[in-house]
Structures are given as structure tokens and as C-alpha cells.
Amino acid sequence: MRFRTTDLTPRIGTLIEIDRETLLSGAASNQITEILVQRGVVAFRDMEVTDDEQLKLARSFREVEGGKSGELYRVSYDPKENPVGAAINIASCFWHIDRTDVVLPPFATILSAKVLSPPGTGDTEFANTYAAYEDLPDKDKLSIEPLRVEHRMETAFRQAMPDATEEEIALWPNHMTPKIHPLVWRHRDGRKSLILSNSATRVIGMSETEGRALLDRLLAWATKPEYCYRHRWRPGDLVMWNNTGTMHRAHYYDPKCGRRMHRTALVGDEPFDADKVSAVTV
Ligand code: SIN
Numbered sequence: 001m002r003f004r005t006t007d008l009t010p011r012i013g014t015l016i017e018i019d020r021e022t023l024l025s026g027a028a029s030n031q032i033t034e035i036l037v038q039r040g041v042v043a044f045r046d047m048e049v050t051d052d053e054q055l056k057l058a059r060s061f062r063e064v065e066g067g068k069s070g071e072l073y074r075v076s077y078d079p080k081e082n083p084v085g086a087a088i089n090i091a092s093c094f095w096h097i098d099r100t101d102v103v104l105p106p107f108a109t110i111l112s113a114k115v116l117s118p119p120g121t122g123d124t125e126f127a128n129t130y131a132a133y134e135d136l137p138d139k140d141k142l143s144i145e146p147l148r149v150e151h152r153m154e155t156a157f158r159q160a161m162p163d164a165t166e167e168e169i170a171l172w173p174n175h176m177t178p179k180i181h182p183l184v185w186r187h188r189d190g191r192k193s194l195i196l197s198n199s200a201t202r203v204i205g206m207s208e209t210e211g212r213a214l215l216d217r218l219l220a221w222a223t224k225p226e227y228c229y230r231h232r233w234r235p236g237d238l239v240m241w242n243n244t245g246t247m248h249r250a251h252y253y254d255p256k257c258g259r260r261m262h263r264t265a266l267v268g269d270e271p272f273d274a275d276k277v278s279a280v281t282v
Contacts, residue, residue, distance in 0.1 A: 001019070001022050001028070002018055002019050003018050003022075003028060003031065004017040004018075008041075008043065010226070011128050012039060012040045012041055012126060012127070012128040012131065012227060012228065012229045012246070013039060013040065013041040013042075013043065013229030014041070015043050015044075016032065016035070016042050017044075017045075023057065024056065024057055025060075026056075026057065026059075026060025029057075029060040029061050032240070037242060040128045040241060040242050040245050040246040041231070041239065041240070041241045041242070042239070042240050042241075043231060043237065043238070043239045043240075044238045044239070046237075047237070047238040048235075048236040051072050054072065054112055054262060054264055055072060055264060058071075058264040058266060061108070061266050062107060062108075063266070063267040064264055065106055065264075068084055068173075068175070071264060072263070072264055073085070073263045073265075074260060074261075074263075075262070075263050076089065076259070076261075077089050077090075077259075078258070078260075081260060084173070085173075087168065087171035088161075088171075089255070090255070091156045091157055091198060092249065093250050093251070094159055094160055094198040094249055095198060095219060095223060096156065096199065097195065097196075097246075097247050098243050098265065099243075100151040100179060100199045100272075101151065101176035101177065101178075101179060101199070102179070103179065103271050103272065103273070105243055105270075105272065106266055106267065107266045107267065107268040108240055108242050108244075108265070108266045109240065109243055109264070110239075110263070110265075110266070111238070111239050111261050111262070112237070112261065112262045113237045113261055114260040114261060114262055115258045116235065116259060117253035117257045117259035118253070118257060119232075121251060121252060121253040121254065122251060122252075122259050123230050123231055123232050123233065123250070123251045124230075124231045124233070124239065124249070125230040125231070125249055125251060126228065126229050126230075126246045126248045127223045127227045127246060127248070128227045128245065129185075129193040129196065129222055129245055129246060129247055130192070130245045131227050133184065133194045133222075136221070141184075144214075144218070145184055147203055147206075147214075148181065148183065148203070148205075149182075149183050149195065149203050149204065149211075149215070150178055150179075150200075150201045151179050151197065151201060152176075152178045152199055153176040153199050156198035156199045157169075157172050160198070179272075180204065181195050181273060182272065183195055183203070183218075185270075185272060185274075187274075191245075193244070194222055195272055196215065196218055196222055197247065222247070223247070230251070243265075243268070244268065244270050
């Protein structure tokens with residue numbers, strides 16, 4: 001079995017060279033999961049997967065998330081392609097962790113390129129939130145350890161669309177209830193990562209200004225170039241990220257350019273809040 005890995009940056013991202021058939025068979029899925037947990041992102045070139053193949057591959061890792069977005073969500077500004085999310089697609093251009101509106105977020109996400117945007121636009125960038133936490137000065141680690149943050153999807157949508165009209169706002173999904181998550185994610189294996197996202201609205205117990213300043217400072221820290229990998233898409237690419245230890249964002253692309261990606265999320269088993277381990281509800 002051909003299985004060659006090359007680190008894409010020192011702190012995040014690994015390119016895996018593997019035969020298409022072997023990848024799709026699931027024979028390497030355990031090995032890939034181990035790399036994903038350590039490196040945050042894995043990328044494959046020249047895979048050209050069909051939707052059925054993507055779902056089969058996803059199921060070789062874990063159960064697939066369904067819900068309102070379906071098992072295979074089309075990332076697109078075109079409401080015909082993406083009836084659920086076209087109106088809020090621009091929010092994906094801001095740093096986020098998927099599904100901060102639930103207690104138990106997806107473990108990982110698979111994204112395959114279908115229609116690319118013009119070169120230099122529409123790259124997907126990832127930031128390693130484990131590495132960012134590990135490198136924080138001890139003073140910061142101590143002070144943020146007990147903090148909790150309210151997350152609202154509306155905050156993410158307003159940041160992305162500050163001039164939205166009432167008519168546009170009426171198209172935003174409104175079924176997502178606010179959630180309070182710790183700022184520091186204590187993982188089962190003992191590691192810790194930062195929970196930062198475009199949905200972060202306020203730090204509980206801090207004034208709005210103080211809380212916003214802290215969240216902005218941590219976001220700037222966690223997205224320094226040394227923690228980031230920027231994927232420049234080629235036709236046939238397939239990328240997977242560990243949603244429990246990374247943030248991601250799409251670089252701006254013209255909403256009319258037709259860019260389309262197919263996304264499948266894998267069911268998670270680590271709640272944001274370790275104390276909720278025995279009382280998980282989504
Ligand atoms: C996403 O945020 O899930 C999509 C990222 C992208 O479109 O590159």
C-alpha cells in the first residue's frame with residue numbers, strides 16, 4: 001500500500017499520498033485518523049471523488065452527521081445548490097469551529113473540491129488551536145482557564161453581513177440556540193485547545209469591551225502564520241480537518257464565481273465542555 005506523508009507546515013497540515021482505491025476502501029482510515037488528531041488537517045490530491053464515494057469514505061471513519069444540512073452539504077452561494085446555507089455562506093470567510101451552536105460538535109469534516117474559484121481566491125485556511133494554546137504564556141493560560149464564552153450564530157452572521165437588510169436577515173437560519181462553552185477545551189487525552197469562533201459573543205463575567213478585547217487578542221494569537229496552513233485548491237482535492245483542534249475559514253471569493261465544495265461532517269464524541277461528558281445533548 002502506497003502511504004507517504006509530507007508535513008505541509010511545521011505545526012499543522014499533512015499531505016497524504018495514497019492510491020485512490022486504498023483511500024476509498026477505508027483500509028487506511030485508522031492511520032489517517034491518528035495523523036488528523038496530531039496534525040489537524042490532512043490533504044489528498046487527485047482523488048476526484050463522487051458524492052457516493054465521499055459518503056462511503058466518511059463512513060469508514062465514523063458515523064456521518066445528518067440534520068438540516070444533510071449528509072452531503074454543498075458549500076455554495078447559489079441557493080439552488082445550497083438552499084439551507086447560501087444566504088449565510090459569507091460567514092465561512094471568518095475564522096470558525098463548526099457547530100458552536102451544539103454541545104457535541106463534529107469530530108472532523110471532509111471537503112472535496114467540485115468547482116474552483118479563480119486562483120488566489122477561495123483558499124481554505126486552517127489554524128491549530130492546540131498549538132496556539134500550548135504556546136500561550138503561563139500567565140494567560142492561568143487567567144483564561146476558568147472563563148466561559150457565550151456563542152451565538154447571529155453574531156457570526158452580523159460580523160459577515162454588517163449591512164444586512166431586514167429582508168436578508170429573514171433568510172438567516174434562526175433555529176440555533178445560544179450556547180455557553182469554556183474558552184479552554186479540555187480534551188480526553190489531556191491536551192487543551194482554544195475554543196474561538198466567529199460566534200463568540202461575550203465572555204461571561206466581563207464587560208463587553210474587556211471580553212471583546214480578550215477574544216480579539218486570542219484570535220490574533222491563534223491565527224499567527226506559524227499556527228496556520230492555507231490550502232490552495234486544485235481539481236480533485238480532498239481535505240479533512242479535525243474540528244476539535246482547529247479553526248478554519250475560506251479566503252474571500254466572488255459569490256458569483258460558481259465555487260462549490262461538498263462537505264461531510266463526522267459525528268463527534270468530545271463535547272466542548274468536558275463536564276458535560278455524561279449529559280450530552282445536541
Ligand atoms: C466551511 O467553512 O465549512 C467551508 C470552507 C470553505 O468553503 O472553504
